[in-house]
Amino acid sequence: MTRKPDLDRDLRRGWTTGACATAATKAALSALWDGAFPREVQITLPKGETPVFALAHQASGPGWAEAGITKDAGDDPDVTHGALVIARVAASEGGVRFVAGDGVGHVTKAGLPIGVGEPAINPVPRAMMVAEVEALAAAHGLAPDVTITVSIPGGAELAAKTWNPRLGIKGGLSILGTTGVVRPFSCAAWIASIHRGIDVARAEGVAHVAGTTGATSEATVQRLYGLPDHAMLDMGDFVGGMVKYLRRHPVPRLTVGGGIGKMTKLAQGAVDLHSKRSQVDFAALADSFGAAEIAGCNTALEALERCGPPLAEHVATRALAQLRRLVGPETEVDTVVIDRAGQIMGRAS
Template sequence: MSEPGRVEGGRSAQLKHTGLRPGWTTGACATAAATAAYTALLGGDFPDPVTITLPGGRTPAFALAVEELAGGSATAGVVKDAGDDPDVTHGALVRATVRLLPAGAGVVFRAGPGVGTVTRAGLPLAVGEPAINPVPRRMMREHIAAVAARFGAAGDVEITVGVDRGEELARSTWNPRLGILGGLSILGTTGIVVPYSCSAWIDSIRRGVDVARAAGRTHLAGCTGATSERTAAAVYGLPQDALLDMGDFAGAVLKYVRRHPVPRLTLCGGFAKLSKLAAGHLDLHSARSQVDLAHLAGLARAAGGDEELAAGITAGTTALGALQLALAAGVPLGDQVAVAARDQARSVLRGSPVAVDVLCVDRAGAVVGRSDPESGIPVRAG
């Protein structure tokens, strides 16, 4: 996925508490590079380091890794530091080339090598535009205007943003699925990367829903991983842009679809993760929710299991063990978990006009539980 770009309140306290070092978004790096390039174009010298002002008022300084001044254009490059976040773009070289334009042209953005182009509707940028998001565009415009005022210039420029190896890095992001082709997106709403904030993943889920709706998709599937995604695609014949890489963020999918409904939503995932949803957890990550074996034992009873089975599940250690015990006893625990997860999903949807169903799969992708009967979807018998 691309870099996180959202910061919650209490940032300093949060980061001090976690001991994790924040970093800078690609949007902040592109703004710094564009500011340095335009300064050199007008004044002949690159400011190094170059200082910018972020939307929240912070004023970080960026060292330049590239300085090129030739004719009517200048290029500056900044190496992105994502701090302690496991960000695919950490260490990437973000370049900005600034070229003067005729008076009245304004600020025009171009996609250089490694920056993608929007090819599908549903994103906050028009089809054909470079994938430079609105806040980074605003930041660059504001800094270009400030440099222009300092030198008495008009501020009419073309900014071409590129990222070295960006097309390769983009294969590890949502961009291909969202129809952003040719490279990365230039992202960030605050300019700051908060380690492990998960905001970029959640934002990608939302953009995935937007793109699918714009394409006229009426059935989406939120999947916890690659295995469940393959199962959902095979079972329902869904195209790639109808598949949402939900990961652990079931709540994020449900809340966004509640506000932006589609006729049908399937949640498909591993039995253990969906057993957490069945117990009322909306964040399925192991660090933030645990499998409740007592709850699974109760669901086994509801599915017709006896007290011996319930006791065996409660005394166990894993959701997989619970499922195996139930399968051996002929008790459809997978179906019961799927139904309970569906009911939790309905409660989050709060009456939004979305028909929701749930598929539970095992590690091989076989369906081991479903909330609603579907012809042609056999549940594994054991």
């Protein structure tokens, strides 16, 4: 049963599967090299936060150790809330290697940030785990040559409730997260927070606000325009909730920025960009851009890899047209399409 957060109180954040896998890796490696498991483990997230995790599982044998963390998604109705994320560590033949254990999938289609055939462990969680391995190795005077096997018991069954099968991730879940933090997904509460952000910006006399789909696009747009923190609206997937409020409470200028997938959905008329409620129409994208070869793409990222920046410019332009229709004449609008590394691929104004 989906947990229903109490909207009369502040929603509690949680931790991503990537953060849990990182904590489990650190605990298991500490046991392997120190001979004993810690009771709890602290890690550093990409934005500098240092959460502490209690161990929910531990085991070891000759040349290996494993630890498990129970995922706490906070007040987010996340399908993986309560799942046990296990990391087993052992020596590798060189460097840090990743293996998909029980319940973690493999990538079988192009267009995802991890190559075909690889364990479905995304780049940021990989970087987090590598950083902890390297730090522990340096502290012990050892080489960071470690194989990390990440498992989520029951993950294959949970993955059937996600978009993973359609995206070509087979056999289980993905290890996800760009910040390590799960933001509570309550439509009403999130949209209300966007409205409050607009109210604050107007009260402060801010003439230029920005709505972005995630942490990477937010950082890029804020840096591009030199905007203050209170000009940044935590839009997420709710572009409709943002622009409808701006139509009634206008500001002089709005920038909307995001990755190619969500910006393509906006360009095609979607105002809720969540993967469960809108999808890219690749046949329509191929027709509007004039490139038949992208009609069969698996993801917008794959289409971008085939067509490059001209496709991003096309998406930015069509997204701009949608926003102009929605926002109204009192607000000047521009759009920015950003890749996963935070580089600008397309703009329209």
